[in-house]
Amino acid sequence: MGVGDVSKRILLGRKLRSSQLGETLLPKRIALPVFASDALSSVAYAPDEVFIMLSLAGASAYVWSWKIAIAVALVMAAVIASYRQTVHAYPSGGGDYEVATVNLGRRAGATVASALIVDYVLTVAVSISSGSQYAAAAIPVLQHHEATVGAVLVVVLTALNLRGIRESGTLFAIPTYAFMVAILGMCAFGFLQMAAGNLPDVESADLVIKPDSEYDGALTTIGLLFLLARAFSSGCAALTGVEAISNGVPAFRRPKSQNAATTLLLLGMIAVSMMVSVIILARQMGLRYVDPHDLDRLTRNGEALPGDYDQHAVIAQIARAVFHDFQPGFYLVVSVTGVILVLAANTAFNGFPVLGSILARDGFAPRALDSRGDRLAYSNGILFLAALAIVLIIAFDAETTRLIQLYIVGVFVSFNLSQLGMIRHWTRKLVTERDPAARRKMVRSRVINAVGLTFTAVVLVVVLITKFLAGAWITILAMIFFYVIMNGIKSHYDNVNRELAADENDKALPTRVHAIVLVSKLHKPTLRALAFAKASRPNVLEGVYVSTDDAATNKLLEEWDERRMDVPLKVLHSPYRELVRPIVEYATEIRRANPRGVVAVYIPEYVVGRWWEQLLHNQTALRLKGRLLFTPGVMVTSVPYQLRSSQIARDREERDDARVRPGDLRRGRVAERDDRQIPR
Missing domain, CATH: 1.20.1740.10 (Amino acid/polyamine transporter I)
Incomplete structure (x- = not known):
């Protein structure tokens, strides 16, 4: 349990289950x-x-x-x-x-x-x-x-x-x-x-x-x-x-x-x-x-009365x-x-x-x-x-x-x-x-x-x-x-409900799925995203790289060829060093060429365990997702890659789940977990 969770429990007390609502009723x-x-x-x-x-x-x-x-x-x-x-x-x-x-x-x-x-x-x-x-x-x-x-x-x-x-x-x-x-x-x-x-x-x-x-x-x-x-x-x-x-x-x-x-x-x-x-x-x-x-x-x-009179x-x-x-x-x-x-x-x-x-x-x-x-x-x-x-x-x-x-x-x-x-x-x-x-x-x-x-x-x-x-x-x-x-x-x-009401047209399958995997480097997160995109069997699959530096671009192309990647790599040149706009414009062009098709964008993301690490990663991915959400016909998929520090968050959650709270035995919560049986 983190510091924030501890503070919250001290301030509010232990959590109550929905089934305990009757316990809160007043005489x-x-x-x-x-x-x-x-x-x-x-x-x-x-x-x-x-x-x-x-x-x-x-x-x-x-x-x-x-x-x-x-x-x-x-x-x-x-x-x-x-x-x-x-x-x-x-x-x-x-x-x-x-x-x-x-x-x-x-x-x-x-x-x-x-x-x-x-x-x-x-x-x-x-x-x-x-x-x-x-x-x-x-x-x-x-x-x-x-x-x-x-x-x-x-x-x-x-x-x-x-x-x-x-x-x-x-x-x-x-x-x-x-x-x-x-x-x-x-x-x-x-x-x-x-x-x-x-x-x-x-x-x-x-x-x-x-x-x-x-x-x-x-x-x-x-x-x-x-x-x-x-x-x-x-x-x-x-x-x-x-x-x-x-x-x-x-x-x-x-x-x-x-x-x-x-x-x-x-x-x-x-x-x-x-x-x-x-x-x-x-x-x-x-x-x-x-x-x-x-x-x-x-x-x-x-x-x-005197000025200091108090009524x-x-x-x-x-x-x-x-x-x-x-x-x-x-x-x-x-x-x-x-x-x-x-x-x-x-x-x-x-x-x-x-x-x-x-x-x-x-x-x-x-x-x-x-x-x-x-x-x-x-x-x-x-x-x-x-x-x-x-x-x-x-x-x-x-x-x-x-x-x-x-x-x-x-x-x-x-x-x-x-x-x-x-x-x-x-x-x-x-x-x-x-x-x-x-x-x-x-x-x-x-x-x-x-x-x-x-x-x-x-x-x-x-x-x-x-x-x-x-x-x-x-x-x-x-x-x-x-x-x-x-x-x-x-x-x-009311307007949102009317817009979201389903009809027969919503059952129609897209005529074509054009999948693009965003590439920053040829490392494990990129390879995992490419493998996941392949498993979804799109009509077209390609990697997309935004070039802001010729030396880095040439190095990536050489490594791509050396590894004999079976997916084509599309290079988008960005003379003004923008990363988000070229991808949005490229996805929009694909969609415009095939209005009844779907553009699937796969974004590799790092999973970290500390809050300050999140500030150091995924910022471009967050900005890109924010822009693509407003682009019709574009589906965004995050492909997570867990770094070692993510284990910290998992351990914290497991410790919190494993902790026996007052009243757990009476409510039958301890008996439901085999790894936490109380010795007889």
Whole structure:
């Protein structure tokens, strides 16, 4: 095993056979943190965004915060109920894409796919950027290097996910459950204090918020509605990640649909409980929170705050106040919140590769995305997502406030088309179904999806109106870009399939085979190539030599005659010392003279065992093959000649094959090899 193989095994772990795919499936206790970490982590920033939007009209607008929380909770409940219908109806893992494609057509499916791609990339970028901001706040040396920290975190997550969905899920389960316990425990303790009448104020309760110039003065009805719409659309960031479970149904253990639906229900209950509790507690504890770029709108006792004032996140302020007599509780909440923001990206790392594999099978994405790696994960999809996320993090300098404006649009586009597709799905089923019980169930499911469509359509309109100029237009352009790219890939694959379709003409034999063997010297590789070409019995066989030096040419001709070679040697003179062009032109001339014939070019090649030796040999052969591949009617055959160093590569492979790995005996692999029987 070479150094590269050793490094790969250390990084990824031992290879898994295709038959071991069942071992990578997830139970509900692991699937919940794997697929729900994104939606749960939104509790760390969705309340912040709600209060930031409401603060534009001053602290008096905070009276609407709990109502907005309830509205967001209702939307989430409707979406969760709708997706429970989806995972039962379409358990193959296509999720929104499959629903839209089957029921609304290919264009709708491509639209949903482009929206989901943008959403997954933004999920990673936003979550990692938030985590890097927390890291920079905790470790001063990382300040002003948030983008670099974010890129490193993406690389770490990528490596963990390349090890396989089960291993990454088990690793991430502990901090995700710790986050749930910490936030719910904090909220429960806060409500107990509120019931006892001794709920403390947060650190910002004594501050005063100056309204933004746009909302200074008495608010009109339209102005208030627009403000509430902006706050509501920001709070709907809590819904991102819900669709990941419908895309990841194949990763669940059997019964897949039932386990996925149960996980969705748990996700909805936990996320709604945490978000509503945080917003209500923040309001009751006198929170004052503004955009980090507008800290000058905060005053204390009529005076501006010092320039080094640090505005802590909403959850951090609540935790500090609730656990004012128990500092470990505060540090636990802050720590697990920072960790969950990073791990939230893991939802996208598990959802996008599955979506990419389905798109590849349907021809909308490169087929490489449908290939499983050594650990049975869709490695190419993981790497593709990581690359796009790193580009976005660096481009926006890991600023969450700028990235959050691009969020939500894509996911709600997919929500709407998915719900519309499910309504059409149930309507089509009702046409043929005659069983009254089954019909009642279908009607109920259609009503659930209709309610979900109504809610998500309203949210999408609100988001487009309130966030379009703030950055949502970039998301729309990105969706259009991916839509065009995917349709271009689909058209390419369709055209290739049409070109490759076999017909009767493809059975016709060539009228003539003209074989040429490339000659550089009269040595063993050349003689082997000539012998192989003879064995194929072509109509014409000749050696071809490109002459760039008269002395070398004369020497070769003399040796050719001395050895009494029974194959004619064709000498192509090249006054400009080109080696590839004369051969290509000669093969083209032969083909032109006999259009129904075939030109077979035999190229002797050296087989070496060390990577640096490959740089010293076969370069002309590689260039020549690259040119001949574009020449119609020309077939290229490499005739290998193994040098002694090639034995090194063979020995390395044999040692790797002979190595007994953990579990080989149990799986019966050792017994299959007679030369590796274990002594009794």
